[in-house]
Amino acid sequence: MLGLMQDWPLLVHKILDHAALYHGDREVVTRSVEGPIHRTNYREIRRRAARTASALEKIGVRFGDRVATLGSNTWRHLEAWYGIAGMGAVYHTLNPRLFPDQIVYIANHAEDRVLFFDPTFAALVSEIAPRLTTVKHFVALSGTGSAHVIAYEAFIANGDEDYSWKTFDEHTACGLCYTSGTTGIPKGVLYSHRSNVLHAFMASQPDAMALRNADTVMPVAPMYHANAWAIAFIAPMTGARLVMPGPKLDGASIYELLETERVTVTAAVPTVWLSLLHYLEETGKELPHLKRVLIGGSACPRAIIERFETRYDVDVVHAWGMTEMSPLGTLGSLTAAASELSREEQIAHKLKQGHPLFGVEMKIVDDSDRELPRNGEAFGRLKVRGPAVAKGYFRGEGQDAFDDSGWFDTGDVATLGADGYMTITDRAKDVIKSGGEWISSIEIENIAVGHNAVAEAAVIGIPHPKWDERPLLIVVLKPGQTITSAELLQYLEGKIAKWWMPDDAIFVNEIPHTATGKIQKTVLRERYGKRNPG
Numbered sequence: 001m002l003g004l005m006q007d008w009p010l011l012v013h014k015i016l017d018h019a020a021l022y023h024g025d026r027e028v029v030t031r032s033v034e035g036p037i038h039r040t041n042y043r044e045i046r047r048r049a050a051r052t053a054s055a056l057e058k059i060g061v062r063f064g065d066r067v068a069t070l071g072s073n074t075w076r077h078l079e080a081w082y083g084i085a086g087m088g089a090v091y092h093t094l095n096p097r098l099f100p101d102q103i104v105y106i107a108n109h110a111e112d113r114v115l116f117f118d119p120t121f122a123a124l125v126s127e128i129a130p131r132l133t134t135v136k137h138f139v140a141l142s143g144t145g146s147a148h149v150i151a152y153e154a155f156i157a158n159g160d161e162d163y164s165w166k167t168f169d170e171h172t173a174c175g176l177c178y179t180s181g182t183t184g185i186p187k188g189v190l191y192s193h194r195s196n197v198l199h200a201f202m203a204s205q206p207d208a209m210a211l212r213n214a215d216t217v218m219p220v221a222p223m224y225h226a227n228a229w230a231i232a233f234i235a236p237m238t239g240a241r242l243v244m245p246g247p248k249l250d251g252a253s254i255y256e257l258l259e260t261e262r263v264t265v266t267a268a269v270p271t272v273w274l275s276l277l278h279y280l281e282e283t284g285k286e287l288p289h290l291k292r293v294l295i296g297g298s299a300c301p302r303a304i305i306e307r308f309e310t311r312y313d314v315d316v317v318h319a320w321g322m323t324e325m326s327p328l329g330t331l332g333s334l335t336a337a338a339s340e341l342s343r344e345e346q347i348a349h350k351l352k353q354g355h356p357l358f359g360v361e362m363k364i365v366d367d368s369d370r371e372l373p374r375n376g377e378a379f380g381r382l383k384v385r386g387p388a389v390a391k392g393y394f395r396g397e398g399q400d401a402f403d404d405s406g407w408f409d410t411g412d413v414a415t416l417g418a419d420g421y422m423t424i425t426d427r428a429k430d431v432i433k434s435g436g437e438w439i440s441s442i443e444i445e446n447i448a449v450g451h452n453a454v455a456e457a458a459v460i461g462i463p464h465p466k467w468d469e470r471p472l473l474i475v476v477l478k479p480g481q482t483i484t485s486a487e488l489l490q491y492l493e494g495k496i497a498k499w500w501m502p503d504d505a506i507f508v509n510e511i512p513h514t515a516t517g518k519i520q521k522t523v524l525r526e527r528y529g530k531r532n533p534g
C-alpha cells in the first residue's frame with residue numbers, strides 16, 4: 001500500500017520561491033568584482049533569476065543543456081544558477097584556478113552551450129574561447145559587452161520577469177561540477193534537483209551548518225567548489241542573510257566583511273583561515289560577531305581550531321566531504337558525550353573529521369573489500385552511500401569507484417570510532433607504508449603546524465630499501481622564523497609513535513596546491529621523493 005502524501009518534486013528553484021515569498025527583504029550583500037559593496041535581496045534575486053531563465057530560453061538553451069559559469073561568489077552568479085536550474089538546464093561551475101587546458105577539456109567534455117564569466121577572467125576566456133567547441137554565447141557577469149560578449153544586464157533585460165519555472169521530475173540533472181582530482185583526468189559529478197534539495201536539508205541541521213533566519217552567513221568556499229558547500233541553497237531556504245565575498249579572499253578582505261557585515265557563520269578551506277588568523281595576529285583585531293566557522297576541504301590543523309576557539313571564542317566545525325557527496329559527509333560538532341569532555345579533549349575531538357549526517361552511510365574496508373571494525377584503530381578505505389552521493393560520473397567514466405551495492409569508494413583512508421567520529425588518515429594514494437604498517441601523513445602534518453615557526457607542513461613517503469617507505473617532513477616556515485630540522489623533529493618526539501618519526505625535515509619556500517587548495521603530494525614526491533634514504 002502506498003502512502004497518501006503529495007508528490008511534491010524537490011526542485012531547487014522552489015527554494016528561491018520560498019525565500020522570495022517569506023524572506024523577500026533579507027539582504028544578499030556582495031563585494032562586487034569591481035570593488036564596491038552591492039546590496040540586493042531574495043525577492044530581487046528571484047525576479048532577476050526568472051529573467052535569466054527566460055533569456056536563456058530565448059537564445060535557444062533547452063532542457064538538459066549545460067550552461068557554464070566561471071565566477072566568484074556574487075549575487076549575479078547566484079541569479080544565474082537559479083535561472084539555469086529553473087528552466088531545466090544544468091549549471092556547470094568551472095574552477096578558474098585550473099589550468100586553461102583543463103578548463104577547455106572540461107567545458108568541451110560537458111558540451112557547455114553558454115558561458116557566464118566574471119570580467120576578472122576575461123583574459124582567460126579570450127585565450128580559451130577559440131578552443132571551446134560547443135560554447136555559442138559568452139555573457140560577462142559585470143561590465144560592458146563587446147563584439148562577441150553580451151553584458152549580463154543587457155542579457156537579462158531581454159528576459160521576461162513573469163517567466164514561470166519549469167516543473168519536472170526531481171531526479172532531473174541540476175548542476176555539474178568536475179572533481180579537481182590531484183591526479184588523473186577531471187570527472188564530472190552531476191547533481192540532481194532532488195540530491196541538492198535533500199543535501200540542503202541534511203546540511204542545515206543543528207549539528208551541521210545550523211543556519212537560522214537570524215544568521216548572516218558568508219560562503220568563502222566558492223560556488224565552483226562543490227556548490228559552495230550547500231550554502232547557496234541553505235541560505236535562501238532559511239532566509240539567512242547572505243554575504244558573498246566576491247573575488248578577494250585574503251585575510252584583510254575577509255576580515256573586513258566579517259566585521260562590517262556582522263557575519264555570524266562562515267565556511268572555507270584551512271588556508272583561508274590561516275591567512276585570516278595571521279591578519280588578526282598582526283593587527284590585534286577581534287571577531288565580535290562570528291559565532292561559527294566551518295572548516296573542510298583538507299584536514300584542519302589543531303593550531304587553527306585552538307586559535308578560533310580559545311582566543312576568539314568562535315565555534316569550529318571541522319567538516320569532511322567530497323564533490324561526489326554534494327559535498328558534506330561528516331561534521332565535527334560535539335555529540336552529547338563529547339560535550340562532557342574537558343576543553344582539551346574537545347579540541348582533540350574537533351581534529352577528527354566528525355560524525356556522519358543522516359543520509360550518509362559509511363564503512364571502512366580492507367584491500368579485499370571486507371568491512372573493518374569501528375573501533376577507532378583499524379584503518380581502511382572509506383566507502384559511502386546516500387541520496388546526495390554520486391552513483392557514477394558524467395559520461396560513465398571512473399565507474400570502478402562505484403560497486404554493485406551502491407557504495408562509492410572515496411579514495412580516502414580512515415578510522416571509524418565506536419563513538420561515531422571518523423578520522424581521515426590519508427588519501428589512499430598518499431599513505432606511507434613503512435615496514436608493512438601505515439603511517440598517517442595528515443596526523444604528522446597537523447602536529448608539525450602546531451610549532452610556532454611553522455606555516456605549513458606536508459609529509460610524503462620516500463622509498464627506503466629496508467622499510468619500503470619512510471616519511472619525509474617538508475615545511476614552509478613563517479616569515480622571519482628560523483629553526484633547524486633537528487629542533488623540529490625533537491618537537492614531534494612524544495607526540496607521535498617512534499617509528500612514525502620522519503627521517504628528515506626539510507625547509508622549502510612553497511608547498512604546491514591544487515585548484516581547491518589541497519597539497520599536491522604528487523608534485524612533492526616528484527621533487528623530493530628521490531632523496532637518499534636516511
Ligand code: AMP
Nearest residue numbers: 296297298299319320321322323424516
Ligand atoms: P574535493 O572533492 O575537491 O572537495 O576533495 C575531496 C577530498 O578532500 C576528500 O576525499 C579528502 O581527501 C579531502 N578532504 C576534504 N575535507 C577534508 C578534511 N576535513 N580532512 C581531510 N581531508 C579532507
